[in-house]
Amino acid sequence: MRELEQRGIAGSADAFQRLYDLYEAVRILKPMNYFLVTNQDADKVLEIFVRVNSGGTTLSYSDLLLSMATNQWQELDAREEVRSLVSEINSNAGRQFSFSKDVVLKTALTTADVEVRFKVTNFTQGNMAKVEAAWPQIKGALLRAATLLQQFGYNERNLTANSVIVPVAHYLHLRGAGDSYLDSTADAADRLALQRWVTRSLVKRGIWGSGLDTLLTRIRDVLRTNSTNGFPVAAVAEAMAAVGKSLAFDNAEIDELLNLKYAGQRTFSVLSVLYPGLDLSKKFHEDHIFPKSRFTKKKLLDAGIPLDSIDDYLAVVNLLPNLQLLAGTANIEKQDGLPAEWIETAFPSEDKRATYLAENDLDGLPLDLADFTSFFEERKQRIRTRLLAALGTTPGAPEEAALS
Structure with a gap:
């Protein structure tokens, strides 16, 4: 008053x-x-803070830990270094990824040989000194790993697990790989082995989900002792299997892959497994062999397809056996033409046509839509055989014969 x-x-x-x-x-x-917290566990306090703060400007656990790192780095600004690196990884050099601060921090802890879990007790002055000292190498390894993933054909749409970059970057760091590793002939076989491992881990469900820190730690342990003669696919796969992350596929999993749909999360990876001879550093599209634009009720009726068969056509047009990877320019040229007509134009010589048909499992390709469903089933079986050969074997076993 x-x-x-x-x-x-x-x-x-x-x-x-x-x-x-x-x-x-x-x-x-x-x-x-209010709730009085008597527990002095700093990690628990941070967890509560993140939950309570979710209604305002969202801060993640890694944001708070990054603040701790910023206070402890002596020469560099940790927050600015991580922010700028995230931006560079995601958008420079034609890259289109969506890696987060979490992934960069996790890679930094892994590479600096620090406990990989996001815990306050791991962000000690001593551990942060290790990370800061190794930062130039961490940064270079992450940028090269992102470029490799780009060369493998991945981007923010089809890279289904961003955490896969962590062991890739760590491996490149352990090898001391420079920019020449990305395109040298001498390292071509090692890059192929790394690509097959990455792709297999992305095709298999549940690899990069729960138990991530345990998985990354096991892989790190293997890489530290087995990286002198190339990427140790078999040893890494064995360590992954030991923590319930087997890369082997059974018949049921192979059958599930056959029902993947156009533009699905794993569809690109499976197509790259099926047809490994493609240079995926160039732009490739997921292409409908028989164009989707022709699969409307009216167009199918006009093409002479019986009314009682139309639902069968519409049910499978977007499934894997009607898909292939096609270079961007070729896909534009193909547009909505029937595949047999386009192949006749794109490959004038009979030898080149025969090679293309064989490499893409297109033997018996019909001239029109009348025999589409029978072609679909035949190609489905050929693809199944190819997937069993490529993925059903033990990871690290020779796959060249199966994939050639």
């Missing part, structure tokens, strides 16, 4: 009511709840 008098509004009913409303809210209604 004294404050009201000093402001010359003591007689204002509105001013008095506002003050009383404030008093009632704080002293009587008590809408502000």
Whole structure:
């Protein structure tokens, strides 16, 4: 009331009511709840803070840990270094990825040989000194790993697990791989082995989900002792299997892959397994062998397809056996033409046509839509055989014969 008098509004009913409303809210209604935390575990406190703060400007656990790192780095600004590296990985040099600060931090901890879990106790001054000292190497390894993934044909749409870059970058760091590794003939076989491992891990369900820190730690342990003679596919696969992350596929999993759809999360990876001879550093599209634009009820009827068969056509047009990887320019040229007509134009010589048909499992390609369903089933079986040969074997076993 004294404050009201000093402001010359003591007689204002509105001013008095506002003050009383404030008093009632704080002293009587008590809408502000609190919970007294007696646990001194800093990780628990951070977890509560993240949850409570979710209604405002969202801060992740890694944001808070990054603040701790920023306070402990001596020469560099950790927050700015991580932010700029995330931007560079995702968008420079034609890259289109969506890697987060979490992935960069996880890679930094892995490479600096620090416990990989995001815990306050791991962000000690000593550990952060290790990370800062190794930062130039961490940065270079991550940039090269992102370029490799780009060369493998991946981008933000089809890279289904960003965490796969962590062991790739760590391996490149252990090898001391420079920019020449990305395109040298001498390292071509090692890059292929790394690509097959990455692709297999992305095709297999559940690899990069729960138990990530345990998985990354096991892979790191293997890489530290087995990286002198190339990427140790078999040893890594064995370590992954030991923590319930086997890269082997059974028949049921292979059959599931045959039902992947156009533009699905794993479709690109499976197509790259099926046809490994493609230079995926160039732009390739997922292409319908028989163009989707022709699969409407009216167009199918006009093409002479019986009415009782139309639902069968529509049910499978977007499935894997009607898909292939096609270079961007070729896909534009093909447009909605029937495949046999396009192949005749694109490959004038009989030898080149025969090679293309064989490499893409297109033997018996019909001239029109009348025999599409029988072609679909035949190609489905050929693809199944090829997938069993490529994925059904033990990871690290020779696959060249199966994939050639």
